[in-house]
Amino acid sequence: MRTINDLSLENKKALVRVDFNVPLDGDFNVTDTTRIEAAKPTIIKILEDGGSAILMSHLGRPKAKEAEFSLKHIVEKVQEVIGVQVKFVEDCVGAAAEEAAANLQPGEVLLLENLRYYKEETKGDKGFAEQLSKLGDVYINDAFGTAHRAHASTAIVAEFFEEKAAGYVIEAEIINAKKVLETGVSPITAIMGGSKISDKILIVEKLLNIADNIIIGGGMSYTFIKALGGKIGMSICEDDKQDLALDLLKRAKENNVNIILPLDTVIADDFSNDANIQTVVKGEIPDGWEGLDIGPKTRELFSETIANSKTVIWNGPMGVAEMENFAHGTVAIAHAVKDATSKGAFSLIGGGDSAAAINNLGFGNDVSYVSTGGGALLEYMEGKVLPGIAAIS
Numbered sequence: 001m002r003t004i005n006d007l008s009l010e011n012k013k014a015l016v017r018v019d020f021n022v023p024l025d026g027d028f029n030v031t032d033t034t035r036i037e038a039a040k041p042t043i044i045k046i047l048e049d050g051g052s053a054i055l056m057s058h059l060g061r062p063k064a065k066e067a068e069f070s071l072k073h074i075v076e077k078v079q080e081v082i083g084v085q086v087k088f089v090e091d092c093v094g095a096a097a098e099e100a101a102a103n104l105q106p107g108e109v110l111l112l113e114n115l116r117y118y119k120e121e122t123k124g125d126k127g128f129a130e131q132l133s134k135l136g137d138v139y140i141n142d143a144f145g146t147a148h149r150a151h152a153s154t155a156i157v158a159e160f161f162e163e164k165a166a167g168y169v170i171e172a173e174i175i176n177a178k179k180v181l182e183t184g185v186s187p188i189t190a191i192m193g194g195s196k197i198s199d200k201i202l203i204v205e206k207l208l209n210i211a212d213n214i215i216i217g218g219g220m221s222y223t224f225i226k227a228l229g230g231k232i233g234m235s236i237c238e239d240d241k242q243d244l245a246l247d248l249l250k251r252a253k254e255n256n257v258n259i260i261l262p263l264d265t266v267i268a269d270d271f272s273n274d275a276n277i278q279t280v281v282k283g284e285i286p287d288g289w290e291g292l293d294i295g296p297k298t299r300e301l302f303s304e305t306i307a308n309s310k311t312v313i314w315n316g317p318m319g320v321a322e323m324e325n326f327a328h329g330t331v332a333i334a335h336a337v338k339d340a341t342s343k344g345a346f347s348l349i350g351g352g353d354s355a356a357a358i359n360n361l362g363f364g365n366d367v368s369y370v371s372t373g374g375g376a377l378l379e380y381m382e383g384k385v386l387p388g389i390a391a392i393s
Helices: 034-048 071-082 095-102 119-123 126-133 152-160 168-181 201-207 220-227 239-254 296-307 328-342 352-360 374-382
Strands: 013-017 052-056 086-089 109-112 138-141 164-166 188-192 213-216 258-260 264-268 277-281 290-294 311-315 346-349
Touching (some): 013 152, 034 071, 034 168, 071 109, 119 126, 164 168, 168 311, 168 374, 201 239, 213 220, 220 239, 264 296, 311 352, 328 346, 328 352, 352 374
Parallel strands (some): 013 052, 052 109, 188 213, 213 258, 311 346
16 A cells, blocks of 8 residues: 655645544534544645645535535634644535635645535545546545545545555554554453444454453443343343354354453433432343443453553443443543553554543543544454555555
């Protein structure tokens, strides 16, 4: 795979797919700049090499061209983060976009309007991709978070460029994933959370050949516990995946991999932060109650396992982390991963809720690498070909 370091950028207009799908508050202020900060080195490299950068991204999932999804809301924050004035054009294809790109001088940055204002983007439309390609001389994909989608701007547009490469974000994502997959130092511990086994089947199967320990928390743990005969009350459960859960436990035993399930659970009588709460041992959740977080004994067990690890990957929360009363498990895991890293472990945080937990606690610089793309990272680690990476390889 070619990277930005392999391109000659002097006097070139670089069309760059970035992932600026950032969270906004009610006043359209950016509340997390992680993805903008991640793209900064690629943008600065282009400018320092004498080129100009034309940035394209999506924001949210607009059904039409709703103003709330306009990338104009983030221009000021992008300028602040990268330290360079950013021009903005209210379209991403057509005459206005082409004129703005043509007038761009070396050292300047242009941000295009939301790609998903056009349905052709997510459909991977070739004609739309060709229109985008008219804006630049070289193509750089640095949007790892969308690299698993065969969209016009991530996979198809590359067909129209002879000079194309990965930016620093994609390069770093692949390097760090390989530190788990190929060169991980044992003991290797994978922490899997989230609500469904079905979302994580392939990665768990892959980890059975790599990991020493697989910690299972979050909603997906209740499918395992019920399959083993436990009572889970109203807890989330994939009944059709119970046989799979038992099979994974059997295969883990055959591979000498420890699958570690919760010892206790924080339960509530309603899916609300204000619900009545109690802690029960694994498999003893009464009817009318549901598990919403791992309990204190589990936090201790999981943390001890992490502390004794040399390589750690974490993907998915341990409970309903958006509710303060059920975030304790996720916070405990974040602290444990941070502490293990400080003692020399390599830690990869797999995007999404795990990345949010690490960043919200201010631990972003205290772990080895925080991925910008949860779904893309999982698919890459599962061994799938990511269209956005294949297109520049």
